[in-house]
Amino acid sequence: xxxxxxxxxxxxxxxxxxxxxxxxxxxxxxxxxxxxxxxxxxxxxxxxxxxxxxxxxxxxxxxxxxxxxxxxxxxxxxxxxxxxxxxxxxxxxxxxxxxxxxxxxxxxxxxxxxxxxxxxxxxxxxxxxxxxxxxxxxxxxxxxxxxxxxxxxxxxxxxxxxxxxxxxxxxxxxxxxxxxxxxxxxxxxxxxxxxxxxxxxxxxxxxxxxxxxxxxxxx
Amino acid sequence: xxxxxxxxxxxxxxxxxxxxxxxxxxxxxxxxxxxxxxxxxxxxxxxxxxxxxxxxxxxxxxxxxxxxxxxxxxxxxxxxxxxxxxxxxxxxxxxxxxxxxxxxxxxxxxxxxxxxxxxxxxxxxxxxxxxxxxxxxxxxxxxxxxxxxxxxxxxxxxxxxxxxxxxxxxxxxxxxxxxxxxxxxxxxxxxxxxxxxxxxxxxxxxxxxxxxxxxxxxxxxxxxxxxxxxxxxxxxxxxxxxxxxxxxxxxxxxxxxxxxxxxxxxxxxxxxxxxxxxxxxxxxxxxxxxxxxxxxxxxxxxxxxxxxxxxxxxxxxxxxxxxxxxxxxxxxxxxxxxxxxxxxxxxxxxxxxxxxxxxxxxxxxxxxxxxxxxxxxxxxxxxxxxxxxxxxxxxxxxxxxxxxxxxxxxxxxxxxxxxxxxxxxxxxxxxxxxxxxxxxxxxxxxxxxxxxxxxxxxxxxxxxxxxxxxxxxxxxxxxxxxxxxxxxxxxxxxxxxxxxxxxxxxxxxxxxxxxxxxxxxxxxxxxxxxxxxxxxxxxxxxxxxxxxxxxxxxxxxxxxxxxxxxxxxxxxxxxxxxxxxxxxxxxxxxxxxxxxxxxxxxxxxxxxxxxxxxxxxxxx
Numbered sequence: 001x002x003x004x005x006x007x008x009x010x011x012x013x014x015x016x017x018x019x020x021x022x023x024x025x026x027x028x029x030x031x032x033x034x035x036x037x038x039x040x041x042x043x044x045x046x047x048x049x050x051x052x053x054x055x056x057x058x059x060x061x062x063x064x065x066x067x068x069x070x071x072x073x074x075x076x077x078x079x080x081x082x083x084x085x086x087x088x089x090x091x092x093x094x095x096x097x098x099x100x101x102x103x104x105x106x107x108x109x110x111x112x113x114x115x116x117x118x119x120x121x122x123x124x125x126x127x128x129x130x131x132x133x134x135x136x137x138x139x140x141x142x143x144x145x146x147x148x149x150x151x152x153x154x155x156x157x158x159x160x161x162x163x164x165x166x167x168x169x170x171x172x173x174x175x176x177x178x179x180x181x182x183x184x185x186x187x188x189x190x191x192x193x194x195x196x197x198x199x200x201x202x203x204x205x206x207x208x209x210x211x212x213x214x215x216x217x218x219x
Numbered sequence: 220x221x222x223x224x225x226x227x228x229x230x231x232x233x234x235x236x237x238x239x240x241x242x243x244x245x246x247x248x249x250x251x252x253x254x255x256x257x258x259x260x261x262x263x264x265x266x267x268x269x270x271x272x273x274x275x276x277x278x279x280x281x282x283x284x285x286x287x288x289x290x291x292x293x294x295x296x297x298x299x300x301x302x303x304x305x306x307x308x309x310x311x312x313x314x315x316x317x318x319x320x321x322x323x324x325x326x327x328x329x330x331x332x333x334x335x336x337x338x339x340x341x342x343x344x345x346x347x348x349x350x351x352x353x354x355x356x357x358x359x360x361x362x363x364x365x366x367x368x369x370x371x372x373x374x375x376x377x378x379x380x381x382x383x384x385x386x387x388x389x390x391x392x393x394x395x396x397x398x399x400x401x402x403x404x405x406x407x408x409x410x411x412x413x414x415x416x417x418x419x420x421x422x423x424x425x426x427x428x429x430x431x432x433x434x435x436x437x438x439x440x441x442x443x444x445x446x447x448x449x450x451x452x453x454x455x456x457x458x459x460x461x462x463x464x465x466x467x468x469x470x471x472x473x474x475x476x477x478x479x480x481x482x483x484x485x486x487x488x489x490x491x492x493x494x495x496x497x498x499x500x501x502x503x504x505x506x507x508x509x510x511x512x513x514x515x516x517x518x519x520x521x522x523x524x525x526x527x528x529x530x531x532x533x534x535x536x537x538x539x540x541x542x543x544x545x546x547x548x549x550x551x552x553x554x555x556x557x558x559x560x561x562x563x564x565x566x567x568x569x570x571x572x573x574x575x576x577x578x579x580x581x582x583x584x585x586x587x588x589x590x591x592x593x594x595x596x597x598x599x600x601x602x603x604x605x606x607x608x609x610x611x612x613x614x615x616x617x618x619x620x621x622x623x624x625x626x627x628x629x630x631x632x633x634x635x636x637x638x639x640x641x642x643x644x645x646x647x648x649x650x651x652x653x654x655x656x657x658x659x660x661x662x663x664x665x666x667x668x669x670x671x672x673x674x675x676x677x678x679x680x681x682x683x684x685x686x687x688x689x690x691x692x693x694x695x696x697x698x699x700x701x702x703x704x705x706x707x708x709x710x711x712x713x714x715x716x717x718x719x720x721x722x723x724x725x726x727x728x729x730x731x732x733x734x735x736x737x738x739x740x741x742x743x744x745x746x747x748x749x750x751x752x753x754x755x756x757x758x759x760x761x762x763x764x765x766x767x768x769x770x771x772x773x774x775x776x777x778x779x780x781x782x783x784x785x786x787x788x789x790x791x792x793x794x795x796x797x798x799x800x801x802x803x804x805x806x807x808x809x810x811x812x813x814x815x816x817x818x819x820x821x822x823x824x825x826x827x828x829x830x831x832x833x834x835x836x837x838x839x
Contacts, residue, residue: 037577050404054241061370062241062404065346072791073579087483088370088403088476091550093565104575110568127794128577133615133786134795134810136575149568 029082031090035109036101037126038075041173044199045099046077048177051195052187053081063088074105099180101159101173102126103142110146116153119146120180120219122172123158155179157218163211171211178215189216242407244400247371248338249274250407251378252308253282255334256415259300260284261293263658264687265312266347267401268340272310273690276699281412286690286699289625289658290315294322294337298391301335302429304419306382310338313354314624318659320357323391327363328439329429330389330446333417334382341397343519343547347686349605349622351545353520354395358497362443364450365393365497366459367475371405377459377494386417388446388453395496397519398547399476447498455502459494462507469536470511472504472524477548481517484554488515499527508533515557519548581610583792584763584820586753587679590650590726591618592788592824593733599648599740602631604660606652607685607755615789619650626651626659632674633667645741648675654684654692657707661716667745668717675739675746678709679726681755689758713747720746726753727766729827756820767821773814773837781808785825785834792818793825802831 032049036042043064050062058081065076078090095113099120100106106121113119121143130136146154157179159172166175174196181192196212197205242250248271252260260282262272276284287293290311297307311319316339323337339357342348358365364384368377374396381392427435454460464470470489471481478492491507493499508514513536516525525538541556542548555562581588591611594601595618603609603619604627612619621631632649639647651660656678667674684690691697696706713721720742724732739746754761764770780802785793797810814825816839826834 038579050241054406060241060405063399064402065398072577072582074577085405086479087550088399088405088479089549091484091554093551104577107569108571108574111565111571115566128575129580129614129789129791130575132791132794133789134783134797139574145569 029080029085030097031095032079032081032097032099033090033095033109033112034077034079034099034101035105036075036122037105038073040075040101040126041170042075042077042101045101045173045177046079047199048174048192048195049079051198052191055191055195056187058082059085061085061088074108076109097180097183099176101176104128104139107139107142107145110149113150115149117150118153118155118183119150120155120157120176120183121146122160122176123156124160155219157215159215162214162218166207166210166214168207171207174208174211175215175218178212178217179219181212181216182219189213192216239406239408241404242371242375243270243402243404244368244371244374244396245270245402246274247374247407248310248378248394248396248401249279250409251375252306252336253279254375254410254412255379255382256306256413257282257308257382258305258333258415259297259307260310261287261296261307262310263287263290263293263315264654264684264690265290265315265340266687267342267396267398268310268312268315268338269687269690270401271338272699284699286692288693290319291321294319294326297337298322298326298331298335301331301333301385301391302329302425303421304333304417306334306415306417308336308338308378311340312348313339313341313352314348314350315339316354316357317352318625320361323357323363324361325431326391327361328431328436328443330439330442331385331391332425333415333419334385335391336378336381336385336394337391338378338394338396340401341395341520343397346398349624351520353523354393355496355523356521358393358395359523361393362447363391363393363497364388364454364495365395366494367395367496368400368494369475369479369492370400370403371407373459373494374400375407380459382415384450384453386415388450390446390450393497395475397476451498451501454495454498454500457495457500460500460503461490461492461494462503462510463490463492464510465489467511469513469515470507471515471517472507472528473517474524475519477517477519477553480548480550480553483550485557493524496524499524499531501531504528504531504533517542517548517553517557520544578613579610580613580789580791581607582756583790583818584756584767584822586681586726586750586756587611588616588788588790589729589822589824589827590677590679590724590732590750591616592828593726593729593736594618594648594650596729597733597737597740598646599736600635600646602628602635602647602649604628604649604651604655605686606655606679607681608650608652608679609686611650613789615787624659625655626663629660629663629674629676630666632676633663633670633672636672636674641743644673644743645737648677648736648740650677650679652685653678653680653682653694653709654690656709657693661712664713664718664745664747665716672745673743675736675742675748677736677748678750679753680709680750681753681758682761683755683758685755685757689755709747709749713749718745718747720744722746722748723751724748726750727822727824729824756822764820767823769821769823769836770839771814771816771819771821771837772823772826772834773816774812775833775835776811777803778831778833779808779811780806780831780833781810781812782831783812784830785812785828788824788828790825791815792820802833
């Protein structure tokens with residue numbers, strides 16, 4: 001097929017590349033789905049991912065829905081990186097990695113994951129209003145359901161507990177990113193830490209770097 | 220939200236020349252405005268557009284930025300700046316352009332001097348809106364060009380080119396985004412700011428151009444049509460109307476984010492991606508039809524392009540016969556729609572309908588909660604408005620009974636009272652937030668007094684624009700850049716409008732709130748009730764928790780009878796634990812409630828509801 005272009009394409013300027021081994025050798029887009037509850041810090045987590053893979057020279061699309069309220073609703077991020085990324089949204093059923101901050105919010109997206117997908121879930125249950133009111137049941141055995149379908153590709157850690165031991169439960173999101181970083185062995189630890197430092201105020205560096213390294217060891 | 224870069228990183232990237240940065244669409248729009256030499260930026264917050272002005276205010280000191288009281292004012296201020304020769308941008312959500320449509324429709328006649336761009340952000344699927352209207356229709360209706368970017372890089376590029384088009388063709392230019400463009404981060408190449416070539420200044424000789432009295436209107440009316448002809452010709456040369464020829468069989472005409480979804484699932488098709496969605500490039504479309512056998516039009520919401528293409532005499536192989544005309548598109552919706560039965564959905568592992576939903580809820584400690592509880596107890600029909608308090612319509616409170624548009628609560632309650640006569644007394648009220656009241660509620664309140672109404676208006680003053688993420692407004696005492704300024708006194712304003720019966724309530728006191736609201740609803744005269752000492756619980760600078768006597772409340776498990784009364788307020792910090800048993804005074808119970816210490820802020824609302832003194836102060 002002949003390829004013609006009617007108009008002049010704008011010049012594409014390449015990002016400053018760091019010497020890093022390609023995470024995806026075949027140039028395919030990698031789809032990461034993050035889910036949690038408002039206030040859990042999913043946005044910082046997805047920003048760290050974006051920093052790391054952007055600095056590594058990839059095209060990126062990171063898309064969030066901002067709900068109506070400040071807190072309490074479900075929060076999701078579609079994060080995609082690759083040579084050239086088109087859609088800001090991951091196609092249903094095409095998720096390579098699920099990082100979920102809460103059991104129910106993990107289960108909500110179980111159908112989105114590829115059969116070969118890898119899953120990291122934070123061991124936390126946050127009851128939605130219907131459960132609080134005793135009008136609905138919080139689903140039990142979420143970890144087992146995931147293991148039934150994804151076998152050894154399911155990991156569960158207690159982010160709050162690790163963060164609390166470090167002195168601040170707020171750092172649970174970075175603990176999770178630490179654990180999640182093991183899914184990308186090609187990315188060096190320093191690259192993650194550099195991204196975390198780049199996104200946070202200096203006074204928060206120490207706590208969050210420790211949270212990251214503890215999380216990285218937890219898996 | 221947005222990427223919070225450390226200050227150092229920001230500064231480097233801000234002045235660092237042609238480097239690349241990850242940016243949200245909205246940040247890229249702000250950056251584009253800065254690079255284009257914009258001098259004046261105005262906005263009223265609205266999802267998904269709010270971050271644009273915040274970005275400008277925090278990062279680009281060269282631009283004067285203001286939160287205007289509403290979108291109409293925002294466009295008027297920007298237009299004045301443009302008439303004085305400056306480049307100006309007003310940004311708003313889709314329904315904001317309805318409010319601003321009055322100046323917009325006539326500015327298309329007058330034209331401008333400095334560039335004028337109106338940024339309008341649509342919300343397909345109505346994630347945070349009262350409707351999902353397609354703003355492209357405004358371009359056709361208003362006879363102004365409209366650009367539609369697909370990602371952050373295009374957001375920046377299109378804003379810059381929009382200013383060039385505006386000045387070259389002497390017209391306001393609309394730039395349309397939508398949620399997935401506005402709130403998606405992707406790499407953007409940064410460039411330097413270039414000041415606008417247009418000189419500043421006003422000239423009284425220009426009066427016929429800007430004074431739309433009939434004799435001048437008729438002159439300008441013709442110019443509008445001539446300009447549209449010129450813009451049509453320009454559209455055929457517009458470099459962001461791009462053609463990619465792959466398949467000779469099937470070609471897709473599309474724009475914005477719809478292009479990205481379609482390209483993702485059908486990379487083999489040919490594409491005509493329109494960067495300018497109005498006016499359409501007729502020759503380019505004709506050319507595309509020559510290159511491919513069948514054309515499919517893929518667009519979100521209305522069949523805007525399809526209708527116009529068909530009107531040009533072309534056939535669409537497919538369009539809205541397959542692609543839904545409501546809600547947002549996504550890669551799988553495009554794939555499913557076009558493939559039909561050939562689409563194989565992924566395996567369903569767990570049925571999602573069985574899982575409990577997680578709708579947004581008012582925060583623990585929110586001052587709206589006790590007020591809505593009081594209104595529910597009074598059995599009032601509540602005319603609601605636009606803001607966090609719309610959430611009062613959800614169970615278990617179910618205390619908001621209408622939500623139409625900004626400011627509609629007051630007029631609605633007034634109209635209902637006129638219809639019901641004395642039967643309505645004691646049964647109806649309007650609730651409206653502080654920002655919404657200043658946006659569109661002052662006029663309706665004036666109407667209530669002027670036309671001898673008797674409705675009750677309650678201002679839910681939480682000292683900020685809450686739902687969109689804390690933006691200042693004329694009632695907060697701060698500008699967008701946090702400079703102290705005059706704060707409107709709602710009581711004085713009410714007096715000036717002629718309201719005689721003005722009361723203040725502390726909504727956290729449920730009993731007193733019920734008494735005052737009841738009295739005012741029963742009065743046969745206009746009433747204004749102002750919530751005081753009730754700032755948004757998330758607004759740290761107002762120290763919202765300081766007024767509470769105890770940091771947290773807890774359940775006395777011995778006294779709890781499991782009556783579930785405290786669950787009636789729908790506080791996210793209170794949950795139900797099923798376990799059969801007995802209270803210490805011998806009452807059988809099916810369970811008890813539990814208060815989450817991490818969430819509870821000690822607002823005492825639940826403790827006022829408990830009849831058995833089972834909710835008591837606790838320690839963090």
